Amino acid sequence: MLDPTELYQVEEDAEASLAPSEDALVNAVPEPRVLVHHLGGYIDAGHAGRLAMDHLLTVLPSTIIATFDVDQLLDYRSRRPTMTFDRDHWADYDEPLLALYSVRDLAxxxxxxxxxPEPDTQWERFAAAVGELIERFGVDITVGLTAIPMAVPHTRPAGLTAHATRPDLISDHEQWSNTAELPGSASALLELRLGQSGHDAMGLAAHVPHYLAETEYPQAARTLLDHVSVSTGLLLPTDALTEAAEEIGADIERKVAGSEQASRVVRALERRYDSTVAADGRPSLLADDQPLPTADELGAEAERFLAEQEDHGSN
Incomplete structure (x- = not known):
């Protein structure tokens, strides 16, 4: 493997940007240093992981402290960056950025x-490079964020599944009940390698209704950040996500009310959800064999919902 250190560049004032404030030193018990990550390109139903990252970097003070050499990590032909052509010349280039930020929570x-973007190549070297940065900046726990499509209704609280390098890190979270072989990701490999090297790491996957998997679903992003706060002690704002979730939720309700087929699918999902909660005492839908709406029903409604939302967004 090539030297991981040559894959990234650290800013000169990186350590200074992570120093605790004087108020924090005087008034607070030191918290574990946390790294939260999401890499675009893998499963992210409802774009929840991206929404959560964009929200944090928009509403909280942040500074880039390290950048990765994306020329070594990305296949541009598989994910072509956008360029702007202005009448007779190329005017701009949406340069991909894979970066580590220093952020401060509400306290x-x-x-x-x-x-x-998730690296297309050199996953092992990338994981080793992140491991070096974790050592350099004294990170105590790493938390990965994503979202997965589930047979759940939008009318019920968004569920979440957790995994970690140590069972006690996620003892209060819902977990998978069996073993499965799944397509890998750079984030998953990072968590695996961190655990093997003795670092604490966990992943949180919000549940998004199948029929909303391709549209923005801020309720799931809010769920992710709420669970990050519970798991790490960080005080993370979610007001803007809550407002967006309420707005989108009202729009979804209008669309469901206008379609008998959509209403029937949602009611079936509600019955399954409610019966599972009643039986288990919590919303676990990961090991249940009750009848589901058919794939054709879910697929048809997904296509209809997405088409309507695209039309709505273009008006």
């Missing part, structure tokens, strides 16, 4: 955010 506690 002024510093933490790290790693986000950008």
């Amino acid at each position: 002024g506690t510093p933490f790290l955010v790693l986000t950008g």
Whole structure:
């Protein structure tokens, strides 16, 4: 493997940007240093992981402290960046950015955010490079965010599944009940390698209704950040996500009310959800064999919902 250190560049004032504030030093018990990450390109139903990252970097103070050499990591022909052509010349280039940020929560506690496109190549070297940065900046726990499509209704609280390098890190979270072989990701490999090297790491996957998997679903992003706060002690704002979730939720309700087939699918999902909660005492839908709406029903409604939302967004 090539030297991981040559895959990234650290800013000169990186350590200074992570120093705790004077108020935090005087008034607060030191919290574990946290790194939260999401890499675009893998499963992210409802774009929840991206929404969560964009929200954190928009509403909280942040500074880039390290950048990765994307020329070594990305296949541009598989994910072509956007360029702007202005009449007779190329005017702009949407340059891909894979970066590590220093961010401060509402209490002024510093933490790290790693986000950008998922590497297409050199996953092992990338994981080793992130491991070096974790060592350098004294990270105590790493938390990955994503979202998965599930047979759940939008009318019920968004569920979440957790996994971690140690069972006690997620003892209060819902977990898978069996073993499965799944397509890998750079984030999954990072968590695996961190655990093997003795670092604490966990992943949170929000549940998004099948029929909303391709549209933005801020309710799931809010769920992810709420669970990050519970798991790490960070004080993360979610007001803007809550407002967006309420707005989108009202729009979905209008669309469901206008379609008998959509209403029937949602009611079936509600019955399954409610019966599972009644039986288990919590919303676990990961090991249940009750009848589901058919794939054709879900697929037809997904296509209809997405087409309507695209039309709505273009008006």
